[in-house]
Amino acid sequence: MKMMLSEIARAIGSKFNNEKYKDVEITEVQFDSRQITEHALFVPLIGERDGHDFLDAARASGACATLWQNDHELPQVKFPVLEVDDTLSAMQLLAKYYLNKVNPKVVAVTGSNGKTTTKDMIAAVLLQEFNVHATQGNFNNEIGVPFTILQMKMNTEVLVVEMGMDRPGQLALLSELVEPDVAVITMIGEAHIEFFGTRDRIAQAKMEITSHLKEDGLLVYNGDEPLLRNLAASLSQEKLTFGFNEDNDIVGSDIHSYKYHASFITNASDDKFSIPLIGGHNVSNALAAILVGEHYHVQLATINRALQKFKATENRMEWRKGDAGEDILDDIYNSNPTAAAAVLNSFAAVPRRKNGQRIIVLADMLELGERGPAFHAQLAADINPAEIDEVFLYGTLMENLAAKLKEKFAPEKLHLFHIDQQAQLINQLKDTIHTDDIVLLKGSHSMNLDRVLAAIL
Ligand SMILES: CC(=O)N[C@H]1[C@@H](OP(=O)(O)OP(=O)(O)OC[C@H]2O[C@@H](n3ccc(=O)[nH]c3=O)[C@H](O)[C@@H]2O)O[C@H](CO)[C@@H](O)[C@@H]1O[C@H](C)C(=O)N[C@@H](C)C(=O)N[C@H](CCC(=O)N[C@@H](CCC[C@@H](N)C(=O)O)C(=O)O)C(=O)O
Ligand SMILES: Nc1ncnc2c1ncn2[C@@H]1O[C@H](COP(=O)(O)OP(=O)(O)OP(=O)(O)O)[C@@H](O)[C@H]1O
Ligand SMILES: C[C@@H](N)C(=O)N[C@H](C)C(=O)O
Numbered sequence: 001m002k003m004m005l006s007e008i009a010r011a012i013g014s015k016f017n018n019e020k021y022k023d024v025e026i027t028e029v030q031f032d033s034r035q036i037t038e039h040a041l042f043v044p045l046i047g048e049r050d051g052h053d054f055l056d057a058a059r060a061s062g063a064c065a066t067l068w069q070n071d072h073e074l075p076q077v078k079f080p081v082l083e084v085d086d087t088l089s090a091m092q093l094l095a096k097y098y099l100n101k102v103n104p105k106v107v108a109v110t111g112s113n114g115k116t117t118t119k120d121m122i123a124a125v126l127l128q129e130f131n132v133h134a135t136q137g138n139f140n141n142e143i144g145v146p147f148t149i150l151q152m153k154m155n156t157e158v159l160v161v162e163m164g165m166d167r168p169g170q171l172a173l174l175s176e177l178v179e180p181d182v183a184v185i186t187m188i189g190e191a192h193i194e195f196f197g198t199r200d201r202i203a204q205a206k207m208e209i210t211s212h213l214k215e216d217g218l219l220v221y222n223g224d225e226p227l228l229r230n231l232a233a234s235l236s237q238e239k240l241t242f243g244f245n246e247d248n249d250i251v252g253s254d255i256h257s258y259k260y261h262a263s264f265i266t267n268a269s270d271d272k273f274s275i276p277l278i279g280g281h282n283v284s285n286a287l288a289a290i291l292v293g294e295h296y297h298v299q300l301a302t303i304n305r306a307l308q309k310f311k312a313t314e315n316r317m318e319w320r321k322g323d324a325g326e327d328i329l330d331d332i333y334n335s336n337p338t339a340a341a342a343v344l345n346s347f348a349a350v351p352r353r354k355n356g357q358r359i360i361v362l363a364d365m366l367e368l369g370e371r372g373p374a375f376h377a378q379l380a381a382d383i384n385p386a387e388i389d390e391v392f393l394y395g396t397l398m399e400n401l402a403a404k405l406k407e408k409f410a411p412e413k414l415h416l417f418h419i420d421q422q423a424q425l426i427n428q429l430k431d432t433i434h435t436d437d438i439v440l441l442k443g444s445h446s447m448n449l450d451r452v453l454a455a456i457l
Helices: 005-012 051-061 087-102 115-126 144-150 170-178 199-210 226-232 280-295 300-309 337-348 369-382 398-408 422-432 449-456
Strands: 028-030 040-042 063-069 081-084 105-110 132-134 158-162 182-185 218-222 238-243 250-257 262-266 272-275 318-321 327-331 358-363 390-394 415-419 438-442
Touching: 005 063, 005 081, 005 087, 040 051, 051 063, 063 087, 081 087, 087 144, 087 170, 105 115, 105 170, 105 199, 115 132, 115 158, 115 280, 115 300, 144 158, 144 170, 170 199, 182 199, 182 280, 199 226, 218 226, 218 280, 238 280, 250 280, 262 280, 272 280, 272 300, 280 300, 280 337, 327 337, 327 449, 337 358, 337 369, 337 438, 358 398, 358 422, 358 449, 369 398, 390 398, 390 422, 398 415, 415 422, 422 449, 438 449
Parallel strands: 028 040, 040 063, 063 081, 105 158, 105 182, 132 158, 182 218, 218 238, 238 250, 327 438, 358 390, 358 438, 390 415
Antiparallel strands: 250 262, 262 272, 318 327
16 A cells, blocks of 8 residues: 555544654554564554554554554654554554545455355456455454455455454444455354354354445355345345255356365356365355356356465465375364364365375364354264274363264274373374374364474474
8 A cells, every 4th residue: 555644644533743744655554563564554452462562663663653542641752643542443444445545346255164265266266357455364353354455455456355253243344344345155154153152143143244235246155054045035135156055056066075176067067177175165165256256257267277276375274294294184273063074074085095094183163152062072973983093182172072982982993082281182193193194183273283283294
């Protein structure tokens, strides 16, 4: 971006500490002093710590102006300070101003699972024909979405923005901020169900993404989810569905999941598609991306090529090489019951290497509320001793799955380890894993499987 401070002040209804700063040029907006480059407007946010305490660090890194919450004592500095009531709200207001100034088409993506992957697929498809800016990583909340918008280049034609939520009302706020031209809902699972109680309420919260969908906008959603079909029925805007049931607008079929890719066909053409991720769930994500690509008149053959070579964000079913030579399927970004079941079935379909074993490492799935223990036990349905040779379960909630598996399978049938301490898990894995093994790692973000991964890479 490139904006003068005077324009920014007007956009957020703020005032300067000194008019002489009005022509200071801003090319970056950043809330973290550790990430600042230069010509940045620093936005001090209040979290566990107070960002206002890092103004000196921000200036040392190249910040040339700062917002300042007016309930904090003004800094006595010869430096542009723009006072505001709330720095996060001001950043959101500035993002909305900048979005209107650049005026790209906006594709907003949400869903219990698959947001980041589907966002990456859509961005790869639209990049074939447009200047695209997309959410980096998983920056998908009330901080991440405005931050993503403010990172956009002035020549952006399409913004592909991921929107996450874990409470009602959050997606309505983000929908109002971006006013999507296209809204995508990948699926409804159990992510964060602790804060909703039922999948119905999760679906209602996800549908908030359409609260500010443009009148001539489009909703693309998973038509295999009855909750979404029911909620979408009353929407006035155009709707398109994707899925595997015949009553969808685009139907995936003839799915083959291999080690490094999955292939499928659709009812849209005779073309065979291939994506560099495994599992039917990723085919579902690709179907959504095909619909969005076609909506923006990208040729099907071009869409196909883009999907074949798209790069997924790390820790999403990413194959890595372990230090013993084993193949590790890294799916550690997050976990919840539907995602875990989907990945377990995809992993079980990956052929063992010669003389090698299939090993799974599952860590607790968090934010599932009082049914958390039952959700963990239910994963036993997706673990078959004929397909899985070693099972490592990590975390207190995984005790429920361990108990269920012991109930189902005699010890000699299934090598099962339930471990509470991460250090012990690492040691046992190091003792167990051999060169020709394939290993799946999956668990909630807060279980920090990244440390386990780092120890065996
Ligand atoms: C508040 C904040 O900005 N935190 C970011 C900060 O973490 P840190 O621990 O440093 O924050 P503090 O609270 O200690 O510090 C307060 C501020 O001070 C700044 N600061 C600190 C130290 C310093 O030396 N200099 C500083 O300037 C600091 O930046 C704070 O602003 O830094 C981390 C590393 O950069 C950031 O990761 C952290 O960001 C928080 C987590 C955040 O929300 N970031 C968004 C950009 C984001 O989108 N993060 C996503 C995860 C989003 C997510 O979980 N989504 C959910 C669904 C949505 C739920 C929503 N309600 C929610 O709670 O998020 C999902 O399921 O996907 C990501 O990181 O991937
Ligand atoms: N459509 C889907 N249905 C079920 N599980 C999925 C689907 N897409 C992805 N997953 C699983 O969820 C994991 C996370 O995928 P991704 O990061 O794309 O989802 P997300 O919605 O962005 O997650 P988060 O809410 O944690 O940000 C994947 O590695 C895979 O295991
Ligand atoms: C960070 C938060 N939105 C989230 O993803 N929680 C999961 C369940 C976790 O932290 O593991």
